[in-house]
Amino acid sequence: MRIAIYPGSFDPITNGHLDILNRATHLFDKVIIAVLSNPIKNCFFGVEERLELIKATTAEMPKVEVDSFDGLTVVYAVKQNASILIRGLRALSDFEHELQMAQANKSINPNIETIFLMCSLEYAYLSSSLVREISFLGGDISDVVPKCVNEYISKLREKRFTNDYK
Numbered sequence: 324m325r326i327a328i329y330p331g332s333f334d335p336i337t338n339g340h341l342d343i344l345n346r347a348t349h350l351f352d353k354v355i356i357a358v359l360s361n362p363i364k365n366c367f368f369g370v371e372e373r374l375e376l377i378k379a380t381t382a383e384m385p386k387v388e389v390d391s392f393d394g395l396t397v398v399y400a401v402k403q404n405a406s407i408l409i410r411g412l413r414a415l416s417d418f419e420h421e422l423q424m425a426q427a428n429k430s431i432n433p434n435i436e437t438i439f440l441m442c443s444l445e446y447a448y449l450s451s452s453l454v455r456e457i458s459f460l461g462g463d464i465s466d467v468v469p470k471c472v473n474e475y476i477s478k479l480r481e482k483r484f485t486n487d488y489k
C-alpha cells in the first residue's frame with residue numbers, strides 16, 4: 324500500500340490544495356492530508372477549525388484521511404507508514420523554500436521522498452492568505468474555496484460586521 328502525506332497549514336483549505344490532493348489520490352493508495360499544528364507558525368484559524376473544514380471538504384474522497392500533527396513531518400510520516408510527502412508548487416517563489424524543505428527532510432530521513440505536483444493554471448495565484456484577505460474585505464471567494472469554507476468565512480464576516488455596528 325503506497326501511502327503519501329500531504330502536509331501543510333491549510334489556513335483555510337482552498338481549491339488549489341484540493342486540486343493537488345485530488346491528483347495525489349490518483350497516484351497513491353491513501354493520502355493523509357495532515358494539518359501542521361505548529362505554535363511557532365501564526366495561523367488565523369485554529370487547528371480544530373481547519374480540520375473540520377478539511378473533513379467536510381473531503382468527506383466523499385475514500386482514499387483521503389485527515390489528521391493533524393506536530394513536530395517533524397518526516398517523523399510523522401514514518402509513524403503513518405508513509406514514504407512520500409506531497410507538496411504543491413506554484414510560482415518560482417515557492418521553489419526555493421520547497422527545495423530547502425525537501426533537502427532538509429531528506430537529510431533527516433533519506434527514505435522519505437518529497438514529490439511535487441505543479442499547480443493547475445487556474446489556481447496558480449491562489450493562497451490561503453489571499454483568500455482570507457479578499458473575503459474579509461468583502462470579496463467573493465466562492466469560486467476558489469470549497470463550499471463549506473465559503474459558508475464558514477461568510478458567517479465569521481457577518482458576525483464581525485454585526486459586532487462592529489452593535
Ligand code: ADP
Binds near residue numbers: 331333340441442
Ligand atoms: P505551508 O505553510 O506548509 O506552506 P500551505 O497550506 O500554505 O502550507 O500549503 C500547503 C501546500 O500546498 C504547499 O506545498 C503549497 O505550495 C501548496 N499549495 C498552496 N496553495 C496552492 C495552490 N493554489 N495550488 C497548488 N498548490 C498549492
